[in-house]
Amino acid sequence: MATANSRELIARRAEKEIADGDYVNLGIGMPTLVANYISPEKTVVLQSENGLLGIGPYPTEDEVDPDLINAGKETVTASTGAAYFNSAESFAMIRGGHIDVAILGGMEVSEKGDLANWMIPGKVIKGMGGAMDLVHGAKKIIVIMDHVSKKGEPKIKKTCDLPLTGKGVVDKIITERGLIEVTPQGLVLKEVFEGYTVQDILDATDADLTIDVRE
Amino acid sequence: MATANSRELIARRAEKEIADGDYVNLGIGMPTLVANYISPEKTVVLQSENGLLGIGPYPTEDEVDPDLINAGKETVTASTGAAYFNSAESFAMIRGGHIDVAILGGMEVSEKGDLANWMIPGKVIKGMGGAMDLVHGAKKIIVIMDHVSKKGEPKIKKTCDLPLTGKGVVDKIITERGLIEVTPQGLVLKEVFEGYTVQDILDATDADLTIDVRE
């Protein structure tokens, strides 16, 4: 499982996928951390699918408004230039291709870019929330996750075993070990992170990988 | 053709179809006149499909705002408790069955309640505007028109010859001669107005009429 350290590394690398001026949706959990590392040089607007464009920092105790939360139900603030709207408008933004980047967590990703991240059969069903809409809407879908499961099993596989969130939707996968792009020709390993080798990644991946690592 | 007098008579009779608390859409032309006769005892909210709920009186010269018009493109005012919204929301109200009464003009109405009121083949095509949406949305569709055309030909017919605005959509027809209800059993003459007889109406109508006039 990712250490605090590797979570920070993943979040920092994911931040580089965000360009100045982008509108970004960050999923619940590790993706939310990315917000902490957004360069002050960039103007980035964070969308929250419960109806806020322009998530600000967490509030001070005095600023807490119970009616102002993010999609993870945490109390937040609104940034300058923010807008509130209803859930239909929020998903119009998402589904309509207006979000530049969505960064989501993942349980499994297939070599075709299928994503499974919403349920484990036999375990309690919690629901997909906005994930199934997000994977079809944002211009770039980045999955950030541990490279292997808690049991040490590969999470990047030829095909997903878990029920899908979306088919052929992922553009990039970032783990603590490296960065993999999903291309029409299959998965391409583009970056290997400190402390790992190409072989480490091949061993921990259950799908064909083309190696195209720039030094 | 309807005289100023008969137009007033029709408008006054149409007003009786509006109940206290109703949300009403009045079409362009004669239907717009109905607004002049709405009883001060009733709270009636007039919807304008270009994005206003709560049409007020025409403005004084000082009040004129070029950005505030009705669907007939006349300058208007907004009444107390009004709301502005976009055209999609406006037709959501209409299509979604939220308008209690729509009062529209007509060129022809068939005995099945088909309405033709938007084009005459060979003549200039102006477009249907919101009429095709309105006839499917409002809970009660009332057509007000002259009983016969300028050439003296019946406008209430077995079937419409003109291109339809909607099929089986009209609930009541009010003309200067009387009031006719459209029922699953066909057209029923319910009221005969001053100056006309049942026979006058039968002669000027090209469809079967059941006579059910209460004295």
Place this chain on the structure above:
Amino acid sequence: MKTIYSSAREAVAPIEDGMTLMVGGFGLVGIPEQLILALVEKGVKDLTIISNNCGIDEWGLGLLLKEKQIKKMIASYVGENKEFERQALSGELEVELTPQGTLAEKIRAGGAGIPAFFTPAGVGTQIAEGKEIREFNGKEYVLEESLTADFSLVRALKADTFGNLIYNKTAMNFNPMMAAAGKVTIGEAEEIVEAGELDPACIHTPSIYVQGLLQAEQEKRIERLTTR
């Protein structure tokens, strides 16, 4: 001028066993607190509830669940509630999980007289099983049908006496679409003001969608207090 109820009990009086209700809110934010409590008190049963979530064990729709008043739940995320889990697994509670954007759009469509629409969400997943799939411009979409309700219960910041509503910040969420999709919509507002006091250009729910109003204080419990 809309009916203004003197109590939540009076407002929910016409709600009967077996009805379908839409209930606004995202998590506990923007839920009509007093109307939910009145439904619990009334003991109305076999409800079908359409709401993004199902409250928590001790608040919001979780209270209805605890009293086994809900027969079927249509929602997108129900992970905050242990009793939900128990009833869903034991088969006591019927559950229809819907992607959040599809849920919002199905409700919006219901209020807007659109019976069905195509959406990409869920294509290639179990959500699309048994539903029509069609390709437009080389991409696959699934046909989803609209939702309406016998009653919609929504929570506003302010209402005016005509029934216009405005919502507070992210407490808006599903409330406006639900207000439009209910055959009868009751707006629970923190404050009811005279008609004319709200800016006509800033109305979130125009009065046409609202049949009754209730003024009520809100507890606004916080699920995840997060501060700097």
Place this chain on the structure above:
Amino acid sequence: MKTIYSSAREAVAPIEDGMTLMVGGFGLVGIPEQLILALVEKGVKDLTIISNNCGIDEWGLGLLLKEKQIKKMIASYVGENKEFERQALSGELEVELTPQGTLAEKIRAGGAGIPAFFTPAGVGTQIAEGKEIREFNGKEYVLEESLTADFSLVRALKADTFGNLIYNKTAMNFNPMMAAAGKVTIGEAEEIVEAGELDPACIHTPSIYVQGLLQAEQEKRIERLTTR
């Protein structure tokens, strides 16, 4: 922070012959006056224009028509314009008339990623010819596909530097849906204010839909001056 153009000419520079444009407004109310004038000046041709109306002979989209810059018009009502009549009857201009609510919904769907939806408007009329008809709950509906555009030109009362827009009264009309349905949307605003000056709860078009801004005075010609 969005691109703020220093002139309408600069704003329309990337618009090319043969493109599809959405242009906001109902009648002459809420039309982006200076952007339209700049299109005339630029002389761009073979445009497909999606707009509820087509201006009048001497103002608004009527000016583009006069210069024969429009190849195809998608609109709901075009009765205010003699030159339109002439070009439509002579076959110079292709015309696609669409019920107003269907037009608004097709544009809304385009911006919202909904490729098609069912609507009752037009069933049993020539509008539905050649289109799929399907019954839901005993009523017939016609399948309509969404619309998008290369550029959307909208007119706002105020914009902030982020691109949030608010509209004035009934000058809102088609503008918000078009702003969302344009691949590139240019907002012509009477005033551009600093980000933070607009109330986040009263934004009609959130900044995500807007790519560029132009501040410009508006003539606001009145089609039918009616006074008490």
